[in-house]
Amino acid sequence: MTATAHRDVRTPAPAHSDVKPHSPAQLVRLVAGREISTRIRDKGFLVSSAVLILLIIGLMVFQVVIGGGESxxxxxxxxxxxxxxxxxxxxxxxxxxxxxxxxxxxxxxxxxxxxxxxxxxxxxxxxxxxxxxxxxxxxxxxxxxxxxxxxxxxxxxxxxxAGVQLEPAPEVDVVALEGAEDDRSQATIVALLGVGLLYFLFILFGQFVAQGVVEEKSSRVVELLLATMRPWQLLAGKIIGLGALGLMQIAVIAVVGVAGALAFDVVDLPGQLIGTVLTVLAWFVIGYAFYAAVFAVAASLVSRQEDLGSVLTPTTILLVVGFVIALQAAQDPSSTMATVTSYVPGLSPMVMPVRQAAGEAAWWEVGLAVLLMVLAIAVIVRIGGRIYAGALLRTGGRLKLREALAAEKS
Amino acid sequence: MLEFDGLYKAYGSNQVLEGVSFTVAPGQMFGFCGSNGAGKTTTMRIAMGLARADAGKVRWSGRPVDEIVRRRIGYMPEERGLYPKMKVGEQLSYFARLHGLDARAAGRAAEHWAERLGLGERRGDRVEKLSLGNQQRVQLAAALVSEPDVLILDEPFSGLDPVGVDSLAEALLEQCRRGVPVVFSSHQLDLVERLCDAVGILARGRIVASGTVAELRSTTVGRQLRVVAPDASPGWASAVPGVRVVSEQRGDTVLELAPGTDDQQVLAAALATGRVTHFAWREPTLVELFRDAVTTPQEVAA
Structure with missing residues (x-):
């Protein structure tokens, strides 16, 4: 042992001119960067991406084979x-x-x-x-x-x-009282496909967020992280990082889908198709923020991956309900249920795109649904952030919401 | 100076800390001892902002420790924590960046510390694939990788083999030489005695003893004298005034002398019984000091 207990040399603490403290935005970016670089190499993520894209292409090939176009x-x-x-x-x-x-x-x-x-x-x-x-x-x-x-x-x-000279029949002038039914039905189908995709991606990325939170909690690495940043920065970085990845994935699918649909000539009105796809993309952003925040907060209450199911179930049920209503809404976009649920935060990202595609929603209705959703996200981030902060350092069994709020870190 | 000033903390009705105060000078290695549940971890977590003190402050260079100061502190939590699926090198570089290093400096620092702690060849491996001892090294590297100004380590030596203990000790001493104050908690008191310039013993929510090991020794009341007089008959020493017999076994006696008692008088009494093969003040080990400090109800001033 070369160590000795007494040393004479006392130098002052070294200065670190090369080290600047991070701004909150930089920390959030660092966390987000880690989430992306870890997840993008994850097998589960790669496989699910490939499956989704193959599914979209397969769907179009099927459409062509079955003879959706002119015979x-x-x-x-x-x-x-x-x-x-x-x-x-x-x-x-x-x-x-x-x-x-x-x-x-x-x-x-x-x-x-x-x-x-x-x-x-x-x-x-x-x-x-x-x-x-x-x-x-x-x-x-x-x-x-x-x-x-x-x-x-x-x-x-x-x-x-018989010597009859035929006059050419007069051309009929078509006056439509309602929007063209046919065109809308195609847009509705696209919206429904999009909503199915949203449903899948909300669950997939919600799970990613939840697993990430529990991984940090169960491996206790969260103590090291929270020694350098605040809980909300960790939460924001995680949600933004995975969200960017999710948006990238859905955008790739959208581009492949639209390009394919145009190339195979599956749709009649490309403009409407692209409009619907953009609507779905926008709803992905809002819906993802909502569900990711809820999943993250719920996941922070448990310390083991095995316990995740029990805390995520209520939110998953909400997603399933939203999807089922969206299916219904595609049949009857003007029904009371579809109209009411298209404003309910959490359900709106799945119901409203269908109503929009069916031409049943006025712009102010969409605006109202978005506003309600944004308000809901603000509330969740505020209260959920406190729960998350309180629950992160408490390991052991499952935490009650009240305990987490009481244990909030300074 | 790293100052812990009057920390109070209660969890519900359980008052864990009742005014914990001590200071650690730059370049000083401070051993933080105490029984299980005495509040060592709580004290360190308060310093790292992971728990909120009910009262009291932690200061570094006279300034309350906040987030900016904390980024200059290397911390090793009691519950080891690393991303299990992240590679060693990436993990170290990530922690360096969280502490404020830019990407290139972080990469360099990660490489340097992995090499320095004998993990050079494992840099590309996931942490979960490493042995526990190696994971411990990664944990230490994560605390050191940002070249911190202060080190706070909770039980850094637990679970290490003797070689691991030596290399960790060497790394910590090197940090002290850089002028970094190092606080670590440990139950391995022999190690604390060997490494630390200063020791603090935490019991019943307070520091009951602190100072250098030598200071602790000198302030211990009732120092003990060991006398071996093989031919002495039992009870030979009890006749000497001011002497209390602590133990007596076949001529090997341990005595406690009241203040002001002349040890030469004891020696004379011993010689009167015949041969004396051993006569010396016992230097209490830290273990004994610790036991003493933790069990005596009144405080041992330091």
Whole structure:
């Protein structure tokens, strides 16, 4: 042992000119930076991100395969003139089908084409008295199409033979009393998908926040942290860091989703799609702040990961309720339940986007819901911050809210 | 000077601290002793702002210890605390940054302290993969990595093997040489005796004894004299005035002399019985001083 109890040299405490005390913002940034750099390497996070993106892409591929867009139809034609081709195409337009007419040499060629599924159906002798339609199996959409085309052709022929000159039918001027129903329903579906995503991400990132809080408490590293910063700085850094990561994740999903939807031509009105996606993103920020704060405060009451479930359950139930109401609201956006719950803090991030997409919410309604939510977040951060501060240094069993408030650190 | 000035703290009806006061000079190593539950940890936590004193202040250089001062204090809590899943090097550099170092300086400091405490090769490992002893070193490195002006360490030696104790002791002495006041609590009193310039014994919510070990010895009442006189008959010493026999075993007696009693008179009495093979004042060990201080109801002035 080289140590001795007595030393003669007494030097004054060294000066540290290179060390400047941090501002609160710098500390919050440091904590947030640590959260991001730790979580971004976390397997759970990476896997969930990949799964989400694959899910979105899969959904669009499914949409394309199932034929959400325009259908096409190839009809073979043996004999017949330009007029027949034109009528077939016109009739196709009326039925929302793009018709391609393929001229075939004779019946044999027609049979082969149908058998090889080169064409959906082949029409023989359209202008004769007994036109024939060859199909693989009876009952396809091509039958109706061809039948009505020939009917139109025959009516026109008979009329012109009778010397009737047809005036073109007047164009109907459409006056919509309500917004276009079809367009809104697509936006509602996008909003619902977005809300499903919000629900998932609130739970995922809420869990991340909660686990982080308990990890710090159970490993007691929180004592070292609180020796250098105040509880609210730790809380803010944690929520902001993970929130930035969550926002990044949902933004990536949004970009992939929108780009995919445009590329695959799944939606009719890209403007509305993008508007809805931006709304969902904005609601993510507000909703996340709310749920992350609640989860963090709840988690601070326990000291072991095993006990997390019991304190998080009430909040998780609120999330489930919000999601179920959002599903309902998509069916009936003007229902009383949807209207009322779209103002309730905690539920509004999931119900309001659906109402907005359905065109049922006026701007002041959205503003009110946002305001209520911001007020709720302010209250939670204020009271929750005190609970968090009081509970952090108390380890052992589960703390009661009142105990935590009483134990608040100076 | 690091001053603890009249700290009071009660948890409910349990009055833990009742006016704890002591000072630690720059470059001084202060051993903080006391029985379990005496309030050592509470005192240190108050200094670190982790508990609120009901009354009293902690000052550094005459200035109350606040958050800014605290960032210049290296702290090692009794309950060890590190991020289990974070790598050693990243963890140290994170703590350095929390204490105010910029990114580059923090990286350098983390590297230096990991190397210095024999963790150089483990820098890339997660803390949870290290042995307990190595985790302890990381904990110490976390306290030292910001080159603090003050060190407050709660039970830093517990759980270390003798080699670990030596390297920790060496690191602490080096900090003292830099002029840093070091306060540490420990139950290993032999270690405290060996390392510390000053000792404070906490009992019943107060410092019942403090000062250098030599000072504590000199102020102990009833110093003891050990006399070995193999041929003496039992009770030989009780006849000498002012002498109380503490223990007597086959000629090996321990005596306590009342103030003013002449030890030479005792020696004469001993020689009268025959051979005297041992005659010396016993230097009480810190353990004895501690036992004495903790059990005597009245305060031992220092």
């Amino acid at each position: 096409t139809s190839r009809i073979g034609l043996v004999g017949g003139d330009q007029a027949v081709e034109q009528v077939l195409r016109q009739q196709g337009q009326a039925l929302d089908t793009e018709v391609t007419v393929v001229q075939l040499a004779d019946e044999d060629a027609a049979r082969t084409a149908v058998a090889e599924e080169d064409v959906e159906a082949a029409l023989l002798d359209p202008t004769g008295s007994r036109p024939e339609l060859l199909v693989q199996t009876a009952g396809g959409s091509a039958e109706d199409l061809v039948q009505s085309a020939l009917a139109a052709l025959s009516v026109a022929d008979q009329l012109s033979e």
